Amino acid sequence: MHTITADQLKKIESLQTVPEDQLQWLIDQGQIQEYEPGERIFEAGSPLNITMIILEGSFRICMVQGGSIRELATLGEGSITGYLPFSRGKKLIGYGECVRRMTTLVCPAEKVQEAIKLHYELTEALVHIMTNRVRDFTALQQQNEKMMALGKLSAGLAHELNNPAAAIVRNTSALKEQLKQYPHIFKQIAAIKLKMSEVDPINVFIQDIINRPDKPVLSMLEKSAKEDEMMDWLEDHEVNSYEMAETLVDVGFAVNDLEKLRDQVAVDCVSPVLVWINNTLMTDKLVSDIEEASRRISELVTSVKNFTHMDMAADKQPVDIKEGIISTLKMMIYKIKKNNINMVKSFADDLPKVNARPGDLNQVWTNLIDNALDAMEGNNGGTLKISTQRDGAFVQIKITDDGPGIPEDIRSRIFDPFFTTKAMGKGTGMGLDVVNRIIQQHNGTIKVKSKPGETEFEVCLPLDQ
Structure with a gap:
């Protein structure tokens, strides 16, 4: 010993x-x-x-x-x-x-x-150890919670950004191939020696079809039947391209439209003119797809900027609650889609802004929404309800899920630091503790009501701080 x-x-x-x-x-x-x-x-x-x-x-x-x-x-x-x-x-x-x-x-x-x-000095030394321990341990857990939340958001964002980015790469490659065909198509058009008086009516004809306001929405079977019908007509006129049939049907062409086109040009001009039309339509469609994918990426980047409030001061400022919640939902859209969640949003019109730190409030919405999505994970679907309204001198925000509910025996502990019912890697037990402290710092309140099939978190933030 x-x-x-x-x-x-x-x-x-x-x-x-x-x-x-x-x-x-x-x-x-x-x-x-x-x-x-x-x-x-x-x-x-x-x-x-x-x-x-x-x-x-x-x-x-x-x-x-x-x-x-x-x-x-x-x-x-x-x-x-x-x-x-x-x-x-x-x-x-x-x-x-x-x-x-x-x-x-x-x-x-x-x-x-x-x-x-x-013993004063001994007590002082031990108290100093305790305060350091609490500070270091809390900081570590908060960092873990933030990294875990960041990991979830990053995974969802990576997935959401990957789709439009991949579409841009794919469509850019297809557009390059399409543009390579222009010299050959130009030679074909030049060879048939169309007059300008013949070209203009064809352009007008194409635009009229593209801009038709009453285009029918086709089912997969209807679309396939029209493509087969279109392909039969093209083969009869010595054009063997199923891709062209798909493009023409997508834009709104029907066989009777091609019949009208045939009446406007000589028989030997039908094939070159159709190739020219198809290439023009394909190029336009690829550019539109690239534009849409680029717009989607731009929207996601804007959402990230709004969510983090990178260009704003860290001090309290007037905050639009609706805007913060919508930015948070955009950050979590992948998880919402993956879990097949139905969103029901009810935002009050002309809701006054709240004097708050926007980044902190977004942490609140992220934790509450993420917990709700996790609760509904086993449902193979579910409904997430988010509502905002004015309640006297407060703004009231409710986030409700139809998961299994919080058992009564642990309901009083859910805001305790380090308490969690989630599996390893899904939570540190600091999320609701962080939520509670942020709301207290903003002089607000948070309440929870839960029963099987319905859990509601109600946040109230004062308008006059």
């Missing part, structure tokens, strides 16, 4: 300013304990009733989340943990497991409580 002296404790940075007689008192109240690698030091849920000073070795604190082990921290030589003066903790949130052979000085909590009255 090891022995320990006050000089040994003096080597621990946190205890260097504590008088030797107080350190000796601490040694006299405690006892030396040793642990082997793999040995459990304490279990989750055990009472927080000892103060432990690690003299040699190390151990890790872990918790079981969703059936997986999550490591919270590793403490080594010189660390002081367990009960500390004025700590409000009653139970241990995880279990302790020895990593390297460990020697510790363990002192009962009631003896450390006596030190508050007897």
Whole structure:
């Protein structure tokens, strides 16, 4: 069994300013304990009733989340943990497991409580350790929560950006191939020697068909039947291109339109004219698709900018609640689509702006909406309702899902730091704690009502701050 002296404790940075007689008192109240690698030091849920000073070795604190082990921290030589003066903790949130052979000085909590009255410097040192521990641990968990939220948003954004980006690449490549055909088509058109008086009516004819206001919406079967009919007509006129048939049907051409076109040009001109028309329509369609995909990317980038408020000050400013929620939904559109969620939005007209930090409020909407989507994940669908309205001197925001609900026995704990029912990798237990603190900082309130099939979070933010 090891022995320990006050000089040994003096080597621990946190205890260097504590008088030797107080350190000796601490040694006299405690006892030396040793642990082997793999040995459990304490279990989750055990009472927080000892103060432990690690003299040699190390151990890790872990918790079981969703059936997986999550490591919270590793403490080594010189660390002081367990009960500390004025700590409000009653139970241990995880279990302790020895990593390297460990020697510790363990002192009962009631003896450390006596030190508050007897030894000022010792108490001061231990309180300083506690405040550092709370600050560091909270900062770490908040960082984990932010990184987890960022990972979810990034995955959704990457998916949403990938589709239009891939469309641009694909259509740009097709457009290049289309443009390569222009010299050949020009030669064909030049060879038939159309007069300008013949070209203009054809252009007018094409535009009339493209701009028809009453184009029917075709089912897949109807579209396929029209394409087959179009292909038969083209083959009769020595044009073997199913791609052309698809393009003409997409734009709104019918066989009787081609009959009218045939009446306007000589028989030997039909094929070159149709090739010219098809190429013009294909080029126009590809450019339109590229324009639409580019617009989609631009909208997503704008949504990211609005969501993060990158170009705005961090201090409180007038914030449009509706705009913030819509930006958040755009960030999470991939998850909404993936989970087959039906959105029901009810935003009050002319809702006054709230004096707030926009980035903070977007964290609130992100956490509440993300939790609602996770709750409905097992439903193979669901309905997410979001509403805003004025309630006297407050703006009221309600976010409701039709998931399984929050069990009554844990409802009072959902805003506690580190409490989570999610599986490993899906949550750290800090999301609702962050939400609660942000709303308190804005002098608002948050309430939750839940029953099977309906969970509603109600946020109220004051208009006059």
